[in-house]
Amino acid sequence: MDAMPIGRMRSAGASFVLLMLFWVMLNGSLASDVLIVGAVASAAIALIYRDGLSIFTEARWTPAAIGATFGYIGYFLKELVKSNLHIAAVVLDPALPVHPGIVKVHTRLKSRMGRLLLANSITLTPGTLTVAIEDEWLYVHWVTMEAADQEEATRQIVAGFESYLEVMYG
Amino acid sequence: MAAVLDILGGLLLVAGTTFLLLGGLGLVRMPDVYNRIQAGTKATTLGTLLTLAGAACLHPDWAIKLLLIGLFLLFTNPLSSQVLAHAAHREHVATTPATEVDLLDEETGEEA
Amino acid sequence: MVKHLVAFLLLAVLAAVFAALTLGYQPDAALNRTALYYAENTAKDLGAQNIVTAIVVTYRGLDTLGEVTVLFLTSAIVGLILSTHRAAGESRTTGVPAAGELLRTGSRLLVPLILLAGVYVFVNGHLTPGGGFQGGAILASAALLLLLADPLHRFGHRAIAVVESVSGLAYVGIGLLGLAWAGGFLDNRILPLGDFGTLFSAGAIPVIYTLIGLKVGAEFASMLASLSETEKS
Amino acid sequence: MADALITFAAVLAGLAFLLAMYRFVRGPRTFDRVVAFDVMTIVSITGIVLGAVVEERVVYLDVALVYALMSFLGVIVVARYLERGL
Numbered sequence: 001m002d003a004m005p006i007g008r009m010r011s012a013g014a015s016f017v018l019l020m021l022f023w024v025m026l027n028g029s030l031a032s033d034v035l036i037v038g039a040v041a042s043a044a045i046a047l048i049y050r051d052g053l054s055i056f057t058e059a060r061w062t063p064a065a066i067g068a069t070f071g072y073i074g075y076f077l078k079e080l081v082k083s084n085l086h087i088a089a090v091v092l093d094p095a096l097p098v099h100p101g102i103v104k105v106h107t108r109l110k111s112r113m114g115r116l117l118l119a120n121s122i123t124l125t126p127g128t129l130t131v132a133i134e135d136e137w138l139y140v141h142w143v144t145m146e147a148a149d150q151e152e153a154t155r156q157i158v159a160g161f162e163s164y165l166e167v168m169y170g
Numbered sequence: 171m172a173a174v175l176d177i178l179g180g181l182l183l184v185a186g187t188t189f190l191l192l193g194g195l196g197l198v199r200m201p202d203v204y205n206r207i208q209a210g211t212k213a214t215t216l217g218t219l220l221t222l223a224g225a226a227c228l229h230p231d232w233a234i235k236l237l238l239i240g241l242f243l244l245f246t247n248p249l250s251s252q253v254l255a256h257a258a259h260r261e262h263v264a265t266t267p268a269t270e271v272d273l274l275d276e277e278t279g280e281e282a
Numbered sequence: 283m284v285k286h287l288v289a290f291l292l293l294a295v296l297a298a299v300f301a302a303l304t305l306g307y308q309p310d311a312a313l314n315r316t317a318l319y320y321a322e323n324t325a326k327d328l329g330a331q332n333i334v335t336a337i338v339v340t341y342r343g344l345d346t347l348g349e350v351t352v353l354f355l356t357s358a359i360v361g362l363i364l365s366t367h368r369a370a371g372e373s374r375t376t377g378v379p380a381a382g383e384l385l386r387t388g389s390r391l392l393v394p395l396i397l398l399a400g401v402y403v404f405v406n407g408h409l410t411p412g413g414g415f416q417g418g419a420i421l422a423s424a425a426l427l428l429l430l431a432d433p434l435h436r437f438g439h440r441a442i443a444v445v446e447s448v449s450g451l452a453y454v455g456i457g458l459l460g461l462a463w464a465g466g467f468l469d470n471r472i473l474p475l476g477d478f479g480t481l482f483s484a485g486a487i488p489v490i491y492t493l494i495g496l497k498v499g500a501e502f503a504s505m506l507a508s509l510s511e512t513e514k515s
Numbered sequence: 516m517a518d519a520l521i522t523f524a525a526v527l528a529g530l531a532f533l534l535a536m537y538r539f540v541r542g543p544r545t546f547d548r549v550v551a552f553d554v555m556t557i558v559s560i561t562g563i564v565l566g567a568v569v570e571e572r573v574v575y576l577d578v579a580l581v582y583a584l585m586s587f588l589g590v591i592v593v594a595r596y597l598e599r600g601l
Contacts, residue, residue, distance in 0.1 A: 019398050025238040026402050026580075041401045045394050053390040084189055084216045087209055091196040100205055100266065102259075116249075116387040123248035124215055129208045130248075131255045133383050141204045141255065180520025183565070187527035190558055194534030197554055203546045206538070210550050214557040217531075221524070221561045225568050228517065235576045236564075239583060242395075243557075246587035249388045250553065250594070256382050257594040258546045379598055385591070396584060403581070410574045412581075420581065423588055430588075430595050 008050070011057055015046040018054035058111040058169050065168050072164035079125040079160070086126040090143065101145040102131060105138050105154040107162060114169030121161045128157055179227030186220030189213045201266035203258045211251040218243055335407045339414075339487050339494075343457065349415075350497055354450065357501040357508075364508040378433045389431035396424040404495030405488055414491040418498025425503040429510050437507040446500035449493040456486055456493070525565050532558045549593050556586035 019042035027034045046052060059065065090097060109115050119130040119138065127143040140157055147153045196209025222240045226233040313321055324336045338346055381389075403410075404417030428435050532555060539551035560579050567575035 015394055019394055022238070022395055022398055023402070025234050026399070027406075028234050037405055041398060041405075045397050045401075049394055049397070051390050052394045053387065054394070055391070080212075080216055080219075083212050084192070087196055087212050088189075088192045091192055091199055091209060096199060096201070098201065098205055098266070100202075102204075102265075112383075112387045113391075116384060116391070119252060119384050120245065120248040123252055124212055124244075127208065129204065129211070129255055130252050130384070131204070131259055141208065143205055143208055176517040177520075180517040180524070183524035183568075184520050184527065187524040187531065187561065190531040190561060191527050191534070193554060194531035194538075194558075197538045197551060198534050203544065203550065206547060206550050210554045214554055218557055218561055221564055224524075225564050228568050229571070229573075232567075232573055232576060235573070235580075239560075239564075239576065239580050242580065242583055243560075245388070245392065246583060247557070249384060250587045250590040253382065253385050253591050254546065254549060254553070254594040256384075257598040260379060260598045261546075263544060263546055381595070399580065399584065403577070410577050412577065416581075420584070423584070426592070427588060430591050433595075 011052070012046045012050075014054045014056040014059075015049075015052040016042050017056055019045060053113060055113060058113045060168065062167075068164045068167035072161070072168065075160060075164060076121055076124075079121070083124060083126040087143075090127075098143050099145055100141060100143050102139055102141050103145065103147075103153045103157075104150055105140055105158050106150065107136055107138055107158055109162060109165055109169065111169040114165045117169075118158070118161055118165055122157060125157075125161075175227045175230070179224045182220050182224030182227060184224075186217045186222075186224060189217035189220065193217060203263050204255055204265060207251050207255050207258075211248055215243060215247050331409050332407065332411070332413075334411075335413050335487060335491070339407075339490050343490075346494070347453070347457070350450070350453070350494060353498060353501050354446070357505045360505045361508045364512040381431050381433070386431045389427045393424045393427055396427065397421060400424065400495065400499065401492075404491045407491040407495075408487045414494025415498050417491070417495040418500075419502060421495065421499030422502030422506060425499075425506055429506060433510070436511070437503065439504065439507065442500050442504045442507065445496055446504065449496040449500070453490060453493040453497065456490055460486070521565060521569060525562070528558055528561050528565065532562075545593075545597060549590060549597075552593075553586060553590045556582065556589070560586070 020038060023038035023042060024030065024034075027038070107115065107118060109118055115133060119133055122128050122130045122138070122140060129141040130138055131141050132139045138158065140153075142153075142157075147156060190213060193210055193213025196213060197206050200206045200209050219240050222236040226236045312318075320333055320337060320341070324333045400417045400420035400423075402417075403412040403420055404414045407413030407417070425437065535551045535554040535558065539548050539555065542548055560582055563575055563579040563582060567573065567579070
């Protein structure tokens with residue numbers, strides 16, 4: 001195998017770390033035989049599958065980013081619970097108060113992982129579902145549409161997560 | 171202590187399955203595919219997460235593996251819903267008449 | 283309306299039959315003679331925690347070799363039949379809507395994890411449910427995800443073929459080593475049995491299952507590759 | 516007490532499954548059925564976890580993980596097939 005460029009090596013390293021973490025959690029053990037097999041398998045997969053991404057690939061390792069990660073997790077869990085109470089309220093209401101629409105919102109995020117996490121987060125938060133993402137635009141289905149205006153919708157749907165993800169991934 | 175964890179675990183299990191039930195109800199009541207996907211994804215994700223947390227309380231030594239299943243679901247569940255919603259939109263599945271705007275239709279230039 | 287009614291009735295009959303079967307099921311109180319032998323001797327003889335795996339890989343190892351061969355023949359035949367179609371119009375690639383960005387990014391994140399899950403399933407075949415065939419199928423499902431994210435993805439046929447043949451040869455080779463060093467063909471005691479219940483135990487069973495897993499995964503992947511390339515061209 | 520709660524949880528999960536099954540039968544479009552199928556598989560994951568708790572068998576959790584993987588792939592396969600992308 002010819003020498004790998006630095007970018008490739010970093011990306012393979014990030015994949016390896018994620019795979020190793022996954023392996024240890026899957027086995028629930030730190031015995032040496034488990035670690036050896038896991039290291040061999042993870043290294044093989046990280047080297048063979050060259051398009052691999054991992055949640056660490058594009059992450060920034062600044063203290064601010066690590067702080068933002070915790071902030072993001074807390075905010076996400078809060079929104080997830082809120083989202084379910086919202087759906088419950090809609091579903092249990094005899095009148096079924098839905099007035100849906102598909103709105104277009106803007107994101108500043110450039111990294112692939114950041115955008116994937118943003119879309120997933122939006123899907124799991126109150127009344128919104130990412131239908132498509134194209135360049136810097138997200139198309140979001142909104143069960144109880146509150147604003148058709150693009151800036152207002154962006155502020156309500158995207159801004160909360162984006163502020164964290166921007167620090168984490170850029 | 172163990173007894174408290176047991177009760178907490180049982181309550182979390184019931185809370186989780188309650189959300190699953192609400193998701194099922196949403197699936198039946200919601201007027202079109204997109205709204206059904208919304209109800210389905212959100213309720214099942216939180217519902218399953220709570221169930222997993224409940225199981226972790228009942229069997230603390232399983233916590234790591236349950237956490238792994240939860241994390242896996244957090245990535246796969248919304249992703250499959252998004253792909254499904256996108257496919258439905260590409261195939262022009264009608265939205266409910268209550269829908270106010272659909273900004274995806276005219277702008278992306280996907281083949282009609 | 284009548285159609286619905288008939289379908290409903292059929293379902294009801296089916297449900298009744300299955301309910302009767304499940305409710306009437308009484309597990310045998312004692313194991314029969316064969317089962318008793320395996321239950322008592324597997325751990326002692328072969329050091330495998332999962333008795334089913336021990337039976338599949340060693341006691342009935344030759345049958346498993348046959349099954350892998352059947353699968354190999356199937357994939358070879360699929361490839362052979364479809365390759366004649368493929369020659370016709372190789373490069374026509376229009377009309378396939380591309381996957382969205384989310385699916386593309388998501389698949390690049392998940393494919394390695396799915397591959398590793400497949401490895402976990404076959405490496406732990408002697409400890410937990412699953413084994414070579416199941417793990418191999420999971421490996422191939424990662425290939426399916428690649429194809430879903432990019433319908434025009436071309437697999438390296440040569441690499442798949444190499445993995446397939448090398449693991450197949452090594453499988454037979456280990457079987458022959460068993461004939462030379464231990465009790466017979468595919469005997470797992472060519473390697474030390476190790477501590478019961480750990481990953482490195484049960485002799486050669488994990489090695490054999492790893493080879494079977496790779497072989498099955500490669501076979502399924504090559505079938506997928508042939509099918510997808512025929513559809514597109 | 517915990518046993519009673521587990522039983523209650525199983526009943527609720529069963530009801531959720533039935534509701535999803537209703538949507539699966541009613542349709543009207545294939546997409547509705549796929550959503551219903553997705554919910555049914557995820558309810559089944561809960562069922563497997565409950566089963567693991569009741570039987571005290573940790574190995575069932577591996578089954579739940581693989582099941583989660585298969586439900587994800589299944590939904591995407593059908594979705595891509597329906598939009599003719601496969």
